Amino acid sequence: MASTARRMWTRFEPVHDVTYFAPEALAAADAIGMRGFWMGYVALRAAPLGAVGPAIATAAFHGFHPSRLERALPSAWDVADPTRALAARLEGVDAALRAVWGADVVESPQVTEAADLAWAAATAADTAGRVLAAANQALPRPDAPHLALWQATTTLREHRGDGHIAVLVARGISPLASHLIKVAADESDPTALQLGRRFTDDAWQAGLDDLRVAGVVDTDGRLTDTGRTLHDDVEAATDDAAEAPWQTLGPDATARLAELLTPLAAAVARSGMIPEPNPVGIVGLT
Template sequence: MTDGTARGMWQRFEPVHDLVYFAPEARRAADGLGMRGYWMGYFALRAAPLGPVAPCVVTSSFYVFHPARVTRALPDAWGYAGPAEVLTARQEAMDEAMTRLFGVEATRSGTFAEAADLAWEAAAAADTTGRVLAAANQALRRPGRATARLWQALTTLREHRGDGHVAVLVSLGIGPVEAMVLKAAAGESDGAFLRETRKWEPADWAAAEQALSERGFLTADGALTGEGAAVRALVERRTDEAAERPWRALGAERTARLAGLLEPLARAVGESGLLPPGNPVGLTVREAVGR
């Protein structure tokens, strides 16, 4: 059982991590490297810790993207910039984005450095066995700047949670499109937005809805049944349980301290308007702001 710590920390660190997807500095960094369009930049920036792996590896580890979405970006992206160059660019972009959003005084403060160090310690304690994205991020060198150190630590924690989430879905026989259908039915994201951005056809979505209906998880009009709601809750509970180790290692007192330091940062991101309604992360603006 979980006491809610892992979920509460995710709600605080996810918005800060998400700057790499939604902050204009990230797009400018990708464009500056020569990436062609948003998606090439997205896959290059997120997959760079893995090295120049084949598209099938990224498709597998990211889980919810149609293979065609990935192969339009990789491996072509590495012809414009290698993973090491991309990692440097994303670190610079996150420093710029966080400095703009949180302010120079805040990002250069002792409390910001404290948050970065606490987050780094938690990320270093994460068990990355069977968690490919988390392991690749955890292996990166510790940045000297507090902005880069905080963002990278939170990203390791985020991918650690995400890898665990994928493992839960696989264990329950819930495929990529079915996972998105359940997320949308639970009201966590916009279904059309998920389908279109992950490049699945309407027929793929319909087939997933049919499969979930046959399992008793969806009603005829696409709403969650009682059993479907229970399965969705099970997925989230097991995801939380799989994400607890970093916080147990950090300890209750220091975890609470980090939570308090992250709250204003999460709130600033939520209030910035950068997180679009129905975003695919599964974190509502209200969750990011309303604490």
């Protein structure tokens, strides 16, 4: 049976992900002058950290070749400073959630209740050593409940991501190797992941060769028994590191939040905006 942290992730991650995939969110980044998807992605995700350079953002994001972020930073801050980027982020999410959920749902008491519960969980998230989680947790609560809900899911998402990075680092798994393991586990599309994270063909192949030598993948690029054990260990440790907010929130409130998030996440999935397979690793969106 999946852990509480994993079950909650599958419910809050799709809500958070509108900021990456919704056309309304992309339009909001374009409206402030961001040049293309990746400049908008990098600037809006990094904005809670302040006007950081590419080295800091690359370290915080973990999964990208440095050249991907160097193409966006620091030039993005000449287009729009972090405060304006954060405002655009919320503007895009507002439009996206209204389009996906509709006004009746956005303004419903269920969304308000979900926002309160998710905010309590996000506030309870331990952020020691978790830079992106801490930066998002420090942002003020938006007045609109659907935006407060989204901001809470963002803090929780970055909290889980920061913990996942710590697990990878502790096991000596590089950003490239982590992607190759994800692909070998059928959790993401190799072409989209390689191009998006900006790894060259030679680097991708060299990383795959290294994993074959280590016995993690076989000659077809699939996980071996050793690789499956490693993958499962990483995922279990990631779940363990993400449990604290739900332990603090308590089982009854957590179960109620899961109940409230389920139809909201399903609506995002039905919209078709999140591809399958996708770079965030959620499998079997319904």
